[in-house]
Amino acid sequence: MTEPAPIVYVVDDDPSVRRAIKRLVESMGLHVELFGSATEFMNSSHPDVASCLVLDIRLPGISGLDFQRELIKTQHEIPIIFITAHGDIQMSVRAMKAGAVEFLTKPFRDQDLLDAIQAALERDGARRQSVADTALLRERLESLTPREREVLPLVVSGLLNKQVASEIGTTEATVKVHRSQLMKKMGADSLPELVRMAEKIGIPGSGR
Amino acid sequence: MISANGALYGSYDYGEVARSVLIAIGASYASLDLAGRVAVAAKGRIRLAWLSGGAIAMGIGIWEMHLKGMLAFRLPVPVEYHLPTILAALAVAILASAVALHVASRHSMGLLEALTGSVVMGGGIVGLHYLCMAAMRLPAITEYSPLLVACSILLAILFSLIALLMAFGLREEIRWTVPRRLGSALLMGIAISAMHYTGMAAATFIPASPPDLSRAMSISPLANNGIALVTLVVLVAAVVTSSVDRRMGVEVRRLNQDLERRVAERTLQLETVNQALRKEIAERERAEESVRQSEDRLRRVIDTLPALVWSKLPDGSADFLNQRFREYTGLSVEEGLGWGWMRNAFHPEDRAEEEWRAAFAAGQPFEKEARLRGADGTYRWFLLRAVPLRDKRGNVVKWYGTSTDIEDRKSAEEALLETQHRLAQITRIQAMGELAAAIAHEVNQPLTAIVTNANFSLRQLTGSSPNLEELRAAIKEIVNDGTRASAVVARIRSLLVKGASRRAEIDINDIIQEVVSLLRNELTRNRIHLRAEVAASLPRVQGDPVQLQQVLINLIMNAVEAMRLSTERPRKLVIRSGKSADGVLVQVQDAGPGISSEVAGRIFEPFFTTKAEGIGMGLAISRSIIESHGGQLSIVPVPQGAVLQFSVPVSSDGGL
Numbered sequence: 001m002t003e004p005a006p007i008v009y010v011v012d013d014d015p016s017v018r019r020a021i022k023r024l025v026e027s028m029g030l031h032v033e034l035f036g037s038a039t040e041f042m043n044s045s046h047p048d049v050a051s052c053l054v055l056d057i058r059l060p061g062i063s064g065l066d067f068q069r070e071l072i073k074t075q076h077e078i079p080i081i082f083i084t085a086h087g088d089i090q091m092s093v094r095a096m097k098a099g100a101v102e103f104l105t106k107p108f109r110d111q112d113l114l115d116a117i118q119a120a121l122e123r124d125g126a127r128r129q130s131v132a133d134t135a136l137l138r139e140r141l142e143s144l145t146p147r148e149r150e151v152l153p154l155v156v157s158g159l160l161n162k163q164v165a166s167e168i169g170t171t172e173a174t175v176k177v178h179r180s181q182l183m184k185k186m187g188a189d190s191l192p193e194l195v196r197m198a199e200k201i202g203i204p205g206s207g208r
Numbered sequence: 209m210i211s212a213n214g215a216l217y218g219s220y221d222y223g224e225v226a227r228s229v230l231i232a233i234g235a236s237y238a239s240l241d242l243a244g245r246v247a248v249a250a251k252g253r254i255r256l257a258w259l260s261g262g263a264i265a266m267g268i269g270i271w272e273m274h275l276k277g278m279l280a281f282r283l284p285v286p287v288e289y290h291l292p293t294i295l296a297a298l299a300v301a302i303l304a305s306a307v308a309l310h311v312a313s314r315h316s317m318g319l320l321e322a323l324t325g326s327v328v329m330g331g332g333i334v335g336l337h338y339l340c341m342a343a344m345r346l347p348a349i350t351e352y353s354p355l356l357v358a359c360s361i362l363l364a365i366l367f368s369l370i371a372l373l374m375a376f377g378l379r380e381e382i383r384w385t386v387p388r389r390l391g392s393a394l395l396m397g398i399a400i401s402a403m404h405y406t407g408m409a410a411a412t413f414i415p416a417s418p419p420d421l422s423r424a425m426s427i428s429p430l431a432n433n434g435i436a437l438v439t440l441v442v443l444v445a446a447v448v449t450s451s452v453d454r455r456m457g458v459e460v461r462r463l464n465q466d467l468e469r470r471v472a473e474r475t476l477q478l479e480t481v482n483q484a485l486r487k488e489i490a491e492r493e494r495a496e497e498s499v500r501q502s503e504d505r506l507r508r509v510i511d512t513l514p515a516l517v518w519s520k521l522p523d524g525s526a527d528f529l530n531q532r533f534r535e536y537t538g539l540s541v542e543e544g545l546g547w548g549w550m551r552n553a554f555h556p557e558d559r560a561e562e563e564w565r566a567a568f569a570a571g572q573p574f575e576k577e578a579r580l581r582g583a584d585g586t587y588r589w590f591l592l593r594a595v596p597l598r599d600k601r602g603n604v605v606k607w608y609g610t611s612t613d614i615e616d617r618k619s620a621e622e623a624l625l626e627t628q629h630r631l632a633q634i635t636r637i638q639a640m641g642e643l644a645a646a647i648a649h650e651v652n653q654p655l656t657a658i659v660t661n662a663n664f665s666l667r668q669l670t671g672s673s674p675n676l677e678e679l680r681a682a683i684k685e686i687v688n689d690g691t692r693a694s695a696v697v698a699r700i701r702s703l704l705v706k707g708a709s710r711r712a713e714i715d716i717n718d719i720i721q722e723v724v725s726l727l728r729n730e731l732t733r734n735r736i737h738l739r740a741e742v743a744a745s746l747p748r749v750q751g752d753p754v755q756l757q758q759v760l761i762n763l764i765m766n767a768v769e770a771m772r773l774s775t776e777r778p779r780k781l782v783i784r785s786g787k788s789a790d791g792v793l794v795q796v797q798d799a800g801p802g803i804s805s806e807v808a809g810r811i812f813e814p815f816f817t818t819k820a821e822g823i824g825m826g827l828a829i830s831r832s833i834i835e836s837h838g839g840q841l842s843i844v845p846v847p848q849g850a851v852l853q854f855s856v857p858v859s860s861d862g863g864l
Contacts, residue, residue, distance in 0.1 A: 016653070016654065016688070016689055019685065020656070020657040020658075020660035020661040023660075023664045023678060023681075023682055024663060024664040024667070027664060027668070058649055085651075085653055085656065086648040086649050106655070106656035107655045107656040107659035108660075109663075110659075110663035110664070
């Protein structure tokens, strides 16, 4: 499974700065897309690939920090690297607390920017992987019979077969059958793995 | 000639009888008259004189009447009279008269007194009568009829009583009338005569041997008439004297009354005048009192006014200081008079006697501020206001003024100024912060592009196969952004110097004056002593007054800043103006720590500052302004402190 090339979005009102960043980042083999404002960025389409956002704080219209908040609210979980010509500590604290990857002061060292982009893309890749895993598990969960779905939370909560049987009013042997069936369907090799899977898709009892 | 009983037969000469009755009436009249005189006469010797005079006249009258009556009786024998007995009879008559007059002239006469008086008087008259009878020397023996003798005694007493009552009743002269008195006299005269003739009738003469004629004498008709005449003279004299005296008394009384009336009138007049005078005196006293009261009131007002009130002579030396002045300063009147109000009360730094003398000499109302030492030794700011009082020719005769405590206002002002100053500073810092942010952003954008492009270029150059086309583009952008950055800086600078430059012909001393008055409070607050040494008759220069003020303010504020922290040196600031080669020159000298050569080299660079709060634009902008005027802003090297100077040429062709 090969991922498509990640995209670095750059939002800065200064075209010259945008161009310089694009030149630098593209020389690293990454795909770069440039925007003059937050609105421009929102109005463009974003392919479903790992990506990050290099965001200037001072922007025409909505500021970088406000835009960050906007994105969080609308559950766009794209990693952000802030760049600013005049930043203060207060601003950077606010940005980092809200989950920014990095807060760079212009003019920044090229390596700092590149490292931050690298980190951001990795974080996004991991996030994307986790989302994909969850989706697969949900798919597998769908394939379970109602009885198996009933047994799953009891098993991951650490109950013995005998206890599960008394819980759902059947025999221990029947529980054993259900258990091996659902393990197979979920693709779990051991009980701990099943528990992790259940945690991921948020099955009740898995956290106990 | 001899009666049946052998007695001698006597006959009366009726002419003599009539004359005796007349004399009795005359004597009565005189007696009544004199009784009145005696009554009104004053006490003591005058009364005694009147009493004795009256008694003599009356006594003689009565006595003569008897004598006359006896001579009127004719006997057929020669009759002689024993002289001593006749004279004794006269004495008795006079005494009896004196008693009668005394009784009748008393203030009051009771019944007892009247009876006693009449008995004495009657007794006297009876005595007189029978003495006279006894004096008769004739060749016969006298026999008396006891009945008629008693009758005559009773009559005498009765008539005496009547006479006394009449005399008493008539003595009130105010009411007397001559007819009444005449009537009374007539009655009395007849009564006396009746008594006499009754007495005569009581005697009977029996012829006998011739009498002893020793010391006896015969009374001839001539002597008889002579005695009568003398008696009349005496009576008339008495009455006349009495009348004259009465008239004189009346006249005297009239004069007296007149005098009294005049005295009363005069007294009244004097009293009126006196009253008027008294009234005037009272009014004056009232006026004086009201003047004193109004003076008191004024003094109270002056002393209690919430201000120090004083008056000064034309030269400024005090001649009056109100109580509040003395209370506040704790000085005595003597200590405050003359120039003591300044020398003993002012803060040493405020004792600008020359300035004050000049202000008094100028003769115009003025006000000045000074710190006055209170009795407790602390100083407070006062506003002193003086107004001159002039005579008709316009010369100042007095200065009147007040010193009002403005410490609170002053400190409020200072606090306000301080607040304003801090606010301005905060505003400035804020503005500067924003400006700095703007500048940073503006400058950092091209710088970011430059750095990024340069880094890219370096990467390309160190890489194995550089993308030459991209490399060229990057370097081209670097050049562009470099140019852009420098343009940004230039723009900021022009922004700060901005404001449409307005050129006018100006006197640089006016600029200094305005700036000094603008900053006076700031200087005072920082306890900086300013000396302005401005040159006279400087050429006028072309320039923007506001911009030049801005430059001067900047230089002065830097000087203030430099001296603010120094404590060892006196904080002296000198502003000089003078001629330069091609225009005017202004120097600002401070006594601060001075400018090191290291700092001096960079001091005019934008964003270079030695101040914690500065942004390092002041001198840079100032230099731009001066250069735009074609002049120069520079540091003059001095061993101590710092001197900055700028020049402005007369014809400025440079700049704008």
